[in-house]
Amino acid sequence: MSFDIPVIELKGVTKSFGPVDVLKGIDFSAYAGQVTALVGDNGAGKSTLIKGLAGVQPYDGGEVHFAGGIVELKSPLDAGELGIEVVYQDLALCENLDIVQNMFLGKEELKAATLNEPHMELQAVQALESLSVKTVKSVRQKVSSLSGGQRQTVAIARSVLRDAKVVILDEPTAALGVAQTEQVLNLVTRLADKGVAVIIISHNLGDVFKVAHQISVLYLGKMVATLKTKEVTYDEVVAYITGAKGQEGAN
Amino acid sequence: MSDKVTSLASGHEGTLYDQTHAYLQRLRGGEMGSLPAIFGILVLAGIFEIASPFFITKLNFANLFVQSAELAMLSAALVFVILLGEIDLSAGVTAGVAMAVFIDLVKTQHWNWIPALGAGFFAGIAIGAVIGFMVAKIGVPSFVVTLAFFLGFQGMQLVLLGEGGVYRVETPAILAIMNNNLAAWGGWLMLVIALAVSFVISLFDRARRASYGLVNKPFSMVIIKLAGMAVIGGISIYYLNLNRSQGSIPISGVPIVIPISIAILFIGTFALDRTRYGRYLYAVGGNPEAARRAGIKVVGVRVIAFIICAVLAVVSGVFHASRIGSVDGSAGHTIVLSGVAAAVVGGVSLFGGRGRLAHAAIGAIVISMIDNGLGLLQMPAGINFLVQGGVLLLAATIDALARRRGGVVSRN
Incomplete structure (x- = not known):
């Protein structure tokens, strides 16, 4: 696995809302097979950065490189075509539908003009199995009967299904x-x-230290630090998040 | 959860015993469907049988079917919008306006009945499209839009038919729906076709699952389902094929409205369960935001639902005109509330996203039984309304409780 070339790389991206500069020239990279944590206090610009990647709120300036080439992320469709999937906090699942139906929502497969349920079920099971999910009782369970963690699992498995x-x-x-x-x-x-x-946004640094390979810290619209998890301490990251550290020496 | 082929189950595993056990668990979890309504039918049948010697008679049995059909069709129409968490209070008067258009074209413009009926349906489609547009695109609550149409169309009916205008329906084909019966063999043929279609679909589904290496439910379940259909259908048809006339001209056979209704409910159920549109309708009803993010065109799904609702309401209007043999300016004013009641009693959730057309049909039988039975007991109309209101309240309470229970289960 190559750690040198990022799958996705942002170079100097900016975003303003009227007079407010939310992103002030951000550099950010995420690598295949690695978990990159994006941390920062409320208002640091995490959501804006993510919405740009999802194509929901396109960036004003800067470059987006995807697998080496420059791409445009002008709509969620662009992001979807490149294979960028966002699992939002509120998950966006239909409680009245079952796991398979949710995983294929909007991407249903047809055969003879009717829904090809068995094939969708098979692929859903394979996607869940590939993530070693064992916690769900049945893939035909309604989402209303699932716990919060199981719902998160379904939402994540949906992105696997979409490759x-x-x-x-x-x-x-x-x-x-x-x-x-x-x-x-x-x-x-x-x-x-x-x-x-994988890009994970979290306020919980305990979680971040458990899963992330590197940590990118945003502070007031600037990327103040990109750190290898192994080479940094909890307190240092907190110092970057709160602005106690890194103001002078960004990059 | 014994031996599984894949590491994750799909609910198709296990023996008949396991399947029954799983079904009972779902019931306890609050997914009762129309079971309370079926229980209600049995209780009502028992009460009315004891109270009135006329209730379980051949004539009344046939009457009950015919009375239910009209309400069942309107209730099925409403299911499409109730699944979205919306309501169409104007469904009844939409049917009234469509029939007024029909009768006006036949009587005063001397049109042939087929294009005239087509024009009636077209009026229904147009009305549904306008309501859908107002609700889905402009964002006016459906309760308000359809209340406005409910009031406005009562006026439209009077304008089309004239104050106090009553027109006889003289089209034999339309009168036949509610008043004529299939020959005895026709009833049996209907049952055979229904069993064959159900069996073929089951086999097709099983073959498809098997072709992907997925487990199927025990085959005995298919046989039990078909046997159940055969027994209930067989008894009903046998009973309807007996002479139920109290005069000298014999009357027997399955009323023509029954195969028509079953065919429409079958097509509707097929669309809801097995097409993309059906899936989207449930998705939008369950979580519109999730549907939107999944790329579903939510506005289109909503507008089409209101159009389907209007079209099926017009079918119900045709049944009504056939039964009473005339069209007047007050047709369809009161039936819509019974239609909502039937859907909810049958197990369709007013919160959206949960319910089936069969639920509406079963609920319609409950409401019609109350109407019919209390009528036979010569109860005053007031009692009838009180009982219907009570049953609706009970059903809505069961719905709300089931929903809460489902919620509790999901968070533990």
């Missing part, structure tokens, strides 16, 4: 208990092991 190259997870453990957080973090690691570039 994502980059998966962005927005606070995947925010609403979960201890055991379920553990499950989801394991899932994140397995997702990266499959060769996916």
Whole structure:
């Protein structure tokens, strides 16, 4: 696995809302098979950075490189075509539908003009198996009967099904208990092991240190540090997040 | 959860015993479907049988089917919008306007009945499209839009038919729907076709699952389902084929409205369960934001649902005109609330996303039984409304409780 060429690389991206510069020339990279954590205090620009990657709110300036070439991310469709999937905090699942139906929502397969349920079910099972998911009782369970961690699992497995190259997870453990957080973090690691570039946004540094290979810290619209998890301490990261460190020596 | 082929189950595994056990568990989890309504039918049948010597008679049995059909069709129409968490209070008057258009073209413009009926349906489609547009595109709550149409169309009916205008329906084909019966062999043929279609679909589904190496439910379940259909259908048809006339001219056979209704409900159910549109309808009803993010064109799904609702409401209007043999300015004013009641009693959730057309049909039988049975007991109309209201309240409470229970289960 090559760690040299990032799957996705942002160079000097900017974004303003009226007079407010939210992103002030950000450089950011995510590598295949690695988990990159994006941390920063509220208002640092994490969401804006992610929305740009998802194509929901295109950047104003800067370059986006995908697998080496420059690309445009003007709409969610562009992002989807490149294989960039976002798992939002509110998950966007239909509780009245079952796991398979949710995983294929909007991408249903047809055969003879009717839904090809068996084939979708088979692929859903394979996607879940590839992530070693064992916690769901049945793939035909309604999502309303699933726990928060299981729902997160379904949402993540959906991105696997779509053959994502980059998966962005927005606070995947925010609403979960201890055991379920553990499950989801394991899932994140397995997702990266499959060769996916995983970007995880989290306020929980404990989680970040558990799964991330590198940590990118945003502070007031600037990338103040990009650190290897192994070479940094918890307190240092906190210092970067709060602005106590890194203001003078960014890059 | 014993021996599995894949590491994850799909609910198709296990013996008949396991499947029954899983079904009972789902019931306990609050997924009761129309079971309370079926229970209600049995209880009502028992009560009315004891109270009135006329309830379980051949004539009344046939009447009950015919009365239910009209309400079942309107209720099925409403299911399409209720699944979205919306409501169409104007469904009844939409049917009234469509029939007014039909009768006006036949009587005063001397049109042939087929294009006239087509024009009636076209009016229904147009009305559904306008309501759908107002709700889905402009964002006016469906309750308000359809309440406005409910009021406005009562006026439209009067304008089309004139104050106090009543027109006889003289088209034999339309009168035949509610008043004529299939020959005895026709009833049996209908049952054979239904069993054959159901069996072929089951075999097709099983073959498809097998071709992907997936487990199928035990074959005995297919046989049990077909046997159930054969027994209930067989008894009903046998009973309807007996002479039920109280006069000298014999009346027997399955009313023509029954195969028509079953065919429409079958096509509708097929569309809901097995097409992309059906899936999207449930998705939008369950979580519109999730549907939108999945790339589903939510506005289109909503507009089409209102159009389907209007079209099926017009079918119900045709049944009504056939039964009473005339069209007047007050047709369809009161049936819509019974239609909503039937859907909810049958197990369709007013919160959206949960329910089936069969639920509406079963609920319609419950409401019609109350109407019919209390009528036979010569109860005043007031009692009838009180009982219907009580049943609706009970059903809505069961719905809300089931929903809460489902929620509790999901968070533990």
